[in-house]
Amino acid sequence: MxxxxxxxxxxxxxxxxxxxxxxxxxxxxxxxxxxxxxxxxxxxxxxxxxxxxxxxxxxxxxxxxxxxxxxxxxxxxxxxxxxxxxxxxxxxxxxxxxxxxxxxxxxxxxxxxxxxxxxxxxxxxxxxxxxxxxxxxxxxxxxxxxxxxxxxxxxxxxxxxTSLWGPWFDIPYKNFFDSIKRKLYVHPKGVRIHKNFGFVGNCVHILDKLLFDRTLNTQTVYLSDFEPLEVKQWANIISNKFHGHDIKSVPLFVLKTLAISGDVLKKIGYKSPPITSFRLDNIMTNMIYDTTKVEEVVGELPYSLEEGTTITYNWYKAHN
Structure with a gap:
């Protein structure tokens, strides 16, 4: 049975x-x-x-x-x-x-x-x-x-x-792919940002391992890829899928000006501006979590950043 x-x-x-x-x-x-x-x-x-x-x-x-x-x-x-x-x-x-x-x-x-x-x-x-x-x-x-x-x-x-991405995602995490496809995403020049994001295929694998293991019972853990990604590197991978070239970088003050404009658009009823001050702060802040205990139970994850991005890009193209 x-x-x-x-x-x-x-x-x-x-x-x-x-x-x-x-x-x-x-x-x-x-x-x-x-x-x-x-x-x-x-x-x-x-x-x-x-x-x-x-x-x-x-x-x-x-x-x-x-x-x-x-x-x-x-x-x-x-x-x-x-x-x-x-x-x-x-x-x-x-x-x-x-x-x-x-x-x-x-x-x-x-x-x-x-x-x-x-x-x-x-x-x-x-x-x-x-x-x-x-x-x-x-x-x-x-x-x-x-x-x-x-x-x-x-x-x-x-x-x-954490911030998970992959097939069947929606706002807000799908926005990143949307903005790169529309050539609206630009990266702050000279800034390296690291995030414990998670490809959903890896996170399903983690959940499956945790479901059938008792090691971490009654504990609270973070669900993400184990290696933090570097945002510009990931954005370049996505951009090359859509356009065959890397994203552009601009001085940070330009992004701050665009974010303020996005704030105004949101206030007057535009539901999802490409960038707002809230989103810019989210982008600029490193987001690192300790996944050591989960790694010990789960072991190596099945998908690399490149593989997960390719799967997501193919799904995106088929559903948009």
């Missing part, structure tokens, strides 16, 4: 890649309030909002999963109050209740977010927080609910995805 894997939020970016990875290996079920991004995944989908406790519990009970990857969340930064992110709080409580009543479950992975700390801040431990968004605050509450729950056994792990 095949093992059963339940993915909440399986219609989202990471979830879509998880369903694709597991669908031919195990019996899979996607619980999501949105239809799948990949239409071929519709056969694995049950429509449910995780805030609907009764229906969520019923679907867990009907499926009797062995493994659960809880990816469902509200992830945008548009919410004004913590109540706007009920899916990240009450939704987590409902999932824990469902897990508690489902005796078949062997392991659970809960997805949090790197935004429990602002970009550039290195937490001293997993309970050291410094959020800069309401979304990040909601994810902190969700983490605490998991750690403090009396209903869970010691068969869970929390992962904090």
């Amino acid at each position: 095949k093992k059963k894997i339940l993915v909440t939020g399986g219609s989202g970016f990471i979830g879509t890649n998880l369903i694709d990875y597991y669908k031919d290996r195990y019996e899979v079920l996607n619980l999501d309030h949105s239809k799948p991004r990949n239409e071929s995944h519709s056969v694995y989908w049950k429509e449910v909002d995780i805030l609907d406790k009764e229906k969520t519990l019923q679907l867990f009970n009907d499926f009797q999963p062995h493994y659960v990857l809880h990816m469902a969340a509200r992830t945008d930064l548009d919410g004004k109050t913590i109540e706007d992110y009920a899916a990240n709080i009450a939704g987590v409580e409902n999932i824990i209740t469902a897990i508690n009543q489902t005796k078949s479950i062997e392991k659970v992975i809960f997805a949090s977010s790197r935004l429990v700390c602002e970009i550039g801040y290195s937490p001293k431990d997993e309970c050291d927080y410094k959020p800069s968004t309401v979304y990040g605050e909601s994810k902190i509450v969700g983490e605490k609910i998991v750690r403090d729950s009396k209903k869970l056994e010691d068969n869970w792990i929390i992962v904090r995805p």
Whole structure:
């Protein structure tokens, strides 16, 4: 008999890649309030909002999963109050209740977010927080609910995805590819920026290893590629795919001026300017996380930066 894997939020970016990875290996079920991004995944989908406790519990009970990857969340930064992110709080409580009543479950992975700390801040431990968004605050509450729950056994792990990219991605991370395709991305001259981003194919591989290993149970780890990428190098790889040449570099003050213009465009209703002060700050800030413990469990990742970029470029060309 095949093992059963339940993915909440399986219609989202990471979830879509998880369903694709597991669908031919195990019996899979996607619980999501949105239809799948990949239409071929519709056969694995049950429509449910995780805030609907009764229906969520019923679907867990009907499926009797062995493994659960809880990816469902509200992830945008548009919410004004913590109540706007009920899916990240009450939704987590409902999932824990469902897990508690489902005796078949062997392991659970809960997805949090790197935004429990602002970009550039290195937490001293997993309970050291410094959020800069309401979304990040909601994810902190969700983490605490998991750690403090009396209903869970010691068969869970929390992962904090960093900035992940790859097939089926969307705003904001797809913006980087969009801007390079449109020749709108320019790099600050003479500036080297390093980021622990993650190709989604590598991150699915990591999640799979963590799902079937008990070494890091009850711990909180970051989900990303192990080697930080250098942003200009990556941008050049992408640009050469689209245009056959490297990106341009300009003095930093030019980018700051463009960012201010983007701020104005956003204020007057332009939804996604190529660059804003917020995005420029994100680009300019090094983002490094300690993945040592995960590396010891997972070993070598399957995709290089060049390979992941090629896969993503091919998907992008086919879907845009």
